[in-house]
Amino acid sequence: MNFSNSILTVNDLMVMFESPNGFIRAVDKVSFTVKAKTRLSIIGESGSGKTAMLLAICNILNGEPGIVSGQIYYESKNLLENLKKDVIISQNNGKTIIRKNDYRYSKMLKKNRAILKSKIAMVFQDPRKSLDPLFTIEEQMLEAYKLKNPNYENSRKSIYEAKQICIEWLNNIRIDNPKKVSTQYPNELSGGMLQRVMIAISMIIEPSILISDEPTTALDIKTTNTIMELVQRIYEENNLSIIFNS
Amino acid sequence: MKKVLRKNILMKFTWKLSYSLMLFITITFLAFISFRLSVNNKMIIHLGNGFIFSDFLSWIIKVFSSMDLGTTLSGKPVFGSLLKSFGKTLMLTVSSLIISFSISLILGWYWSNYGKNFAVQTFSRIINLISSIPLFLAAFIIVLLSPYMVIDITSDTVSTVDILIYYLVPIFTLSIFDGFITEMTNFIKIRFDEISSEQFITALEIRGGNIKKHIMKHIIYDLLTIVNSKFVTLIGGAIIIEIIFGWKGIGLQGYNAVYYRDYSLFMGVIIFTTIAIMIFNLTTYIVNHLIKNKYFIDNTN
Amino acid sequence: MFIRKFIFPKSLIRKIVKSIFGDNVYSFFGLVVMLTLFIGYLFVSFNYQGNYSFLTYKLDSSEKLAPPFLFNSQNESKSKSLDGSGSNFLFDNSNSSVENLSTNGDSNFNNKLFLLGTNSEGRDLFTYLFLGFGIYIIGGFIALLVSLIFGTILGSMSAYFEPGLISNIAKFIEDIINSFPKIIILFLALILFGVSLYPIMITIGIINSTNISKALYQKIKYLKNNEFIDSARQLGLNDLNILIRHILYYNCRDIFIVYGVFVIADVILLESTLAYLNFGIDWNNIINGINVKSWGTYLAEGKEYILSGKTWITIFPAIFLLLLLMSLNFIGEELKKRFHVK
Numbered sequence: 001m002n003f004s005n006s007i008l009t010v011n012d013l014m015v016m017f018e019s020p021n022g023f024i025r026a027v028d029k030v031s032f033t034v035k036a037k038t039r040l041s042i043i044g045e046s047g048s049g050k051t052a053m054l055l056a057i058c059n060i061l062n063g064e065p066g067i068v069s070g071q072i073y074y075e076s077k078n079l080l081e082n083l084k085k086d087v088i089i090s091q092n093n094g095k096t097i098i099r100k101n102d103y104r105y106s107k108m109l110k111k112n113r114a115i116l117k118s119k120i121a122m123v124f125q126d127p128r129k130s131l132d133p134l135f136t137i138e139e140q141m142l143e144a145y146k147l148k149n150p151n152y153e154n155s156r157k158s159i160y161e162a163k164q165i166c167i168e169w170l171n172n173i174r175i176d177n178p179k180k181v182s183t184q185y186p187n188e189l190s191g192g193m194l195q196r197v198m199i200a201i202s203m204i205i206e207p208s209i210l211i212s213d214e215p216t217t218a219l220d221i222k223t224t225n226t227i228m229e230l231v232q233r234i235y236e237e238n239n240l241s242i243i244f245n246s
Numbered sequence: 247m248k249k250v251l252r253k254n255i256l257m258k259f260t261w262k263l264s265y266s267l268m269l270f271i272t273i274t275f276l277a278f279i280s281f282r283l284s285v286n287n288k289m290i291i292h293l294g295n296g297f298i299f300s301d302f303l304s305w306i307i308k309v310f311s312s313m314d315l316g317t318t319l320s321g322k323p324v325f326g327s328l329l330k331s332f333g334k335t336l337m338l339t340v341s342s343l344i345i346s347f348s349i350s351l352i353l354g355w356y357w358s359n360y361g362k363n364f365a366v367q368t369f370s371r372i373i374n375l376i377s378s379i380p381l382f383l384a385a386f387i388i389v390l391l392s393p394y395m396v397i398d399i400t401s402d403t404v405s406t407v408d409i410l411i412y413y414l415v416p417i418f419t420l421s422i423f424d425g426f427i428t429e430m431t432n433f434i435k436i437r438f439d440e441i442s443s444e445q446f447i448t449a450l451e452i453r454g455g456n457i458k459k460h461i462m463k464h465i466i467y468d469l470l471t472i473v474n475s476k477f478v479t480l481i482g483g484a485i486i487i488e489i490i491f492g493w494k495g496i497g498l499q500g501y502n503a504v505y506y507r508d509y510s511l512f513m514g515v516i517i518f519t520t521i522a523i524m525i526f527n528l529t530t531y532i533v534n535h536l537i538k539n540k541y542f543i544d545n546t547n
Numbered sequence: 548m549f550i551r552k553f554i555f556p557k558s559l560i561r562k563i564v565k566s567i568f569g570d571n572v573y574s575f576f577g578l579v580v581m582l583t584l585f586i587g588y589l590f591v592s593f594n595y596q597g598n599y600s601f602l603t604y605k606l607d608s609s610e611k612l613a614p615p616f617l618f619n620s621q622n623e624s625k626s627k628s629l630d631g632s633g634s635n636f637l638f639d640n641s642n643s644s645v646e647n648l649s650t651n652g653d654s655n656f657n658n659k660l661f662l663l664g665t666n667s668e669g670r671d672l673f674t675y676l677f678l679g680f681g682i683y684i685i686g687g688f689i690a691l692l693v694s695l696i697f698g699t700i701l702g703s704m705s706a707y708f709e710p711g712l713i714s715n716i717a718k719f720i721e722d723i724i725n726s727f728p729k730i731i732i733l734f735l736a737l738i739l740f741g742v743s744l745y746p747i748m749i750t751i752g753i754i755n756s757t758n759i760s761k762a763l764y765q766k767i768k769y770l771k772n773n774e775f776i777d778s779a780r781q782l783g784l785n786d787l788n789i790l791i792r793h794i795l796y797y798n799c800r801d802i803f804i805v806y807g808v809f810v811i812a813d814v815i816l817l818e819s820t821l822a823y824l825n826f827g828i829d830w831n832n833i834i835n836g837i838n839v840k841s842w843g844t845y846l847a848e849g850k851e852y853i854l855s856g857k858t859w860i861t862i863f864p865a866i867f868l869l870l871l872l873m874s875l876n877f878i879g880e881e882l883k884k885r886f887h888v889k
Contacts, residue, residue: 058452117454129445132460134467134538143455198449205453269722276723280739371573378876380816382823383865386846390853425816475725482728486820501824504734512738516731523726 007208007241008034008057013070015052026052029070034209034241041244050245054213058122074119079112118147121202123212127194131186137197138182141166144204169200173230192223196230203234210234211243255535262531266524271306277516278302281509315517316510318503324514328496332518335495338417338487339480346421346430346476347469353427354434358442370431377428381483384423385490388415394491416491424483426476437468470534477526481519559800566885567878574881577874584871587677588684595835601662603671604837612852613665615859664859667848672863678839682830683871686748686818687811693752694759694810695803701756702763703790707771721760729754729817737826744828751817755810762802762888767794801886808879812872819843819868842868 015027026049034040042050056068057079072079124130131140145162146152152162163182170178173196186194195215202210212231216224235242279298295301309315315324353373360366389395392415397408441447441464442457450457485497492498496515503511567574594602663672705717724732732754733747740746770776779789821827822843830839842864849860882888 055448113451113454116452120452122449122452124445124449126445130449132446132450134463135460143450144453147454202453269719269726272719272723273727277735280735284739374876374880375873378812378872379869380819380872382820383846383868386823386850478726478728482730485728485730486824489824500731500734504737505825507738509738512734516735519728519731520726527726 006033006035007075009073010057011071011073013053013056013068013072015049015056015068017052027056034243036208036241037239039235039242039244041246043246051213054122054211054243054245058116058120058211074115077115079115118205119207120209120211121205121207123195123198123202123210123215125214126218127191127198128186130198131194133186136183136185137189138163138166141169141182141197141201141204144201148205165204169204170197173197173200174226192219192226195219195223195227199227199230199234203238206238207240209241209243211245213245215244217246255532258535259528259532263528266527270520270524273520274306274517275302277513278305281513284509309517315514318511319506319508324511328499328511328514328518331495331499332522334493335481335484335488335497336522338420338484338493338495339477341417342421342424342484343473343477343480345417346424346427346480347473349421350427350430350434351465351469353431354438357431357435358438373428373431376422377425379423381420381423381425382486382490385416385419385487388419389490416487416493420480420483420487424479426479430472433468433472434465437465441465467538470530470537473530474527478523481523559804562885563804563882566881569881571877571881573877577877580870580874581878584677584680584867585684588680591674591677592681592832592834592837595837602674603661604674604835606669612667612857612860613661614857615662615664663863664857666845666860667852670845672845672859675839676842676845676864676867678832678837679842681832681839682744682818682828682841683811683815685833686744686751686828687814689745689748690752690755690814691807691810693749694756695807697753698756698759698806699763699795699799699803702760703767703795705760706764706767707786707790707794709768709771717760721757724754725757730820733817733821737821742826742828744830747818747821747828748814751814752810754817755813758809759802759806762806763799766799766802770794770798801888805879805882805886805888808875808882812875812879815868815871815875819846823847 009031010033011031013027013030014025016023016025018024028049030053032040042053044050057072068080070080131137142162145165152158166182167178170181175181175193175196181189181193186197189197199210199212199215216227219227231242231244234240278301282298282301313325315328317323318327357366357370392411394411394415397412398404438461441461447457447460450460484495485500487493488495488497489501496518500512500515502508503515567578591602595604661671661673663676665671666675701717701721705714705721708714733750736746736750775793776789779793784792818828819842822841823846825844825847827841827844827847830841831837832839845864846861846868849857849864852858852860
């Protein structure tokens with residue numbers, strides 16, 4: 001396959017969910033490529049399998065509740081390499097023969113997911129559920145910072161530097177009082193602020209792909225405008241590609 | 247700490263303190279009434295023979311001003327003899343609390359991660375079996391099988407192994423056989439599954455962060471709400487274990503009090519246990535409100 | 548007809564039957580154990596006239612410490628001792644069959660057969676263990692009633708009248724019962740009332756009412772947010788009617804059934820611990836008036852004889868107790884899964 005200039009190529013992706021009436025194909029043989037510094041938007045009705053596809057790309061979805069088949073190449077590495085043998089589909093009557101994954105495959109999934117570590121970031125639909133309510137915003141941003149810099153030491157200087165970077169990002173996403181906000185918990189902020197914080201956290205990792213799954217459906221028009229402006233600005237300033245879902 | 251937070255915690259703490267004091271007073275009042283109704287001349291002299299409420303008030307004031315709970319049948323003061331033996335029961339309960347929580351955490355973790363195995367299902371049956379064994383029977387068997395009766399800790403020729411056996415065996419029997427291991431592991435396993443299917447965990451997984459830290463914090467917050475009831479049951483178990491293993495704690499003294507109809511000693515036992523439980527509840531309350539943020543407290547209380 | 552239709556509807560019976568005879572072998576095993584104990588109790592208590600050789604009701608001190616009939620020595624020199632303590636349970640295993648019963652001199656005293664051996668008092672364990680099951684039947688029933696009634700009152704009052712004085716009082720009472728170890732409350736009852744069946748069972752019932760009240764509190768609080776309560780109130784039903792009919796009857800039956808099983812298990816546990824600590828219950832059997840002691844007292848009596856080899860005095864009561872508790876726990880766990888109660 002020709003992987004020149006492409007970060008992500010998806011080939012014949014199928015995502016199936018088990019139901020009492022058989023297997024429901026949420027995603028039925030989708031293929032696309034995403035190149036560097038491009039924006040891809042996926043448009044569809046609700047219930048058409050967009051979230052399932054994105055979760056499969058992030059390698060979260062195999063086993064329960066959904067079963068994935070196909071090929072997903074991230075920079076010429078197949079993410080579904082060890083899972084090819086599990087799914088056999090015969091097309092005569094639309095019958096599918098599937099062997100369910102058990103816990104052993106989760107270990108292989110972890111290896112595959114390690115390829116994607118700190119290269120993909122995902123922003124979910126509901127910002128209140130995608131941040132841990134028991135940790136402050138500062139702590140969650142510091143976690144992302146530690147992923148980026150594995151040589152992080154717990155010295156006063158490096159903590160100070162990390163906190164400065166967090167405040168810088170909070171200013172970047174146009175939050176008024178960054179010092180106060182960074183010590184607050186997620187339940188004390190509004191939805192728009194939280195969504196922007198999620199984008200900031202995902203940008204601290206400096207990913208090569210930013211996936212956003214319906215980021216603005218839970219918000220009103222004004223905040224969607226601010227978030228889209230932010231995303232546009234980030235896209236122009238950094239070298240990343242965006243997959244956008246709505 | 248912020249001023250508003252401090253004031254808030256103080257107000258809530260005083261409310262909780264007054265509530266627990268009210269509980270304490272009603273419990274002692276009920277015990278007082280019940281001892282008054284039973285016919286015993288010595289107790290009437292000790293407790294008074296007039297109007298109940300004034301007698302009760304005077305008795306309570308006497309207890310807390312002069313620490314005088316009366317004398318046992320053998321003539322020793324109740325307060326002193328109970329105070330000496332109280333430390334052992336506390337040690338028993340607290341250490342077995344820690345051990346049982348850690349055991350159930352580890353078991354719940356493994357059960358949620360590897361839950362589809364046949365081995366894990368049989369393991370759940372085994373835990374059911376263990377929880378259905380009564381505590382006294384398990385302690386009885388362990389005393390028979392282990393060289394416990396032979397150990398004399400007050401002698402000079404006692405080795406470290408003997409000391410370890412003397413202290414560790416009762417603690418482990420209490421932590422394993424008090425009957426709540428299945429409940430705790432079930433609870434922890436269910437909470438593990440619930441938390442690991444939340445969206446922030448998947449977002450963390452995609453980023454590649456440390457999931458265990460987040461799950462552990464949630465589970466510890468949940469366990470802090472169970473600690474109170476577990477402490478109470480463990481004190482009840484400690485009484486049985488002291489009787490069987492021969493530790494000189496409050497439990498053994500309470501049992502002897504009931505056997506020989508020593509009412510004043512038993513009254514002292516009641517007061518000591520209620521005070522211990524009260525103090526434990528208050529400390530967990532303070533710890534909860536200090537550590538947890540408002541979201542958690544509002545959603546659980 | 549009323550009882551069958553309104554208290555045990557078909558769906559409920561179907562669920563219970565499926566939980567016992569379904570996929571799970573353990574709950575079926577539990578049912579088998581309970582049935583054998585119950586049938587054994589009835590059988591033993593109705594055969595007071597001495598129709599069977601393996602049932603002995605009288606206490607005879609010459610028959611004390613007799614071993615079970617299968618484990619006898621074939622040495623005649625040892626077997627002909629007067630006090631019957633010549634053969635040991637552990638050390639002289641032999642393959643004696645049923646035909647040799649009359650020749651063995653130890654466990655057949657005057658043509659009596661001791662299936663599980665005898666006590667230090669001379670009680671035949673087989674009869675008295677089955678007779679002692681009656682304590683748990685009647686005591687369990689009393690404690691179950693008391694805990695159900697008390698628990699429902701407390702739980703429903705505390706949840707239904709949520710921001711008010713009644714709920715605070717109910718929560719206060721619940722906290723009083725909760726903030727006390729169970730054994731100390733039992734000791735208090737022992738001091739006051741002595742060792743008799745009814746006060747102890749009533750206190751055990753009061754102690755175990757907090758499980759039911761907690762579960763009911765959670766459930767009713769959840770149900771209160773629904774709108775059917777407002778609609779029922781508009782139709783003119785008063786609070787009590789709504790509570791009993793809509794909330795407790797239709798929605799909380801599962802909780803009663805599941806927690807009832809666990810309450811009975813708790814009753815047996817607490818009663819046997821008290822019996823082990825020499826506070827066991829003496830009970831006159833309803834059917835034939837025989838004085839029966841609970842299983843824990845036999846355990847306590849047998850403690851002294853273990854090291855000398857007479858282990859049957861402790862093993863058989865322990866086995867009975869363990870089987871009963873395990874069966875109740877298995878049934879309870881399976882019911883929990885079927886009725887989806889936490």
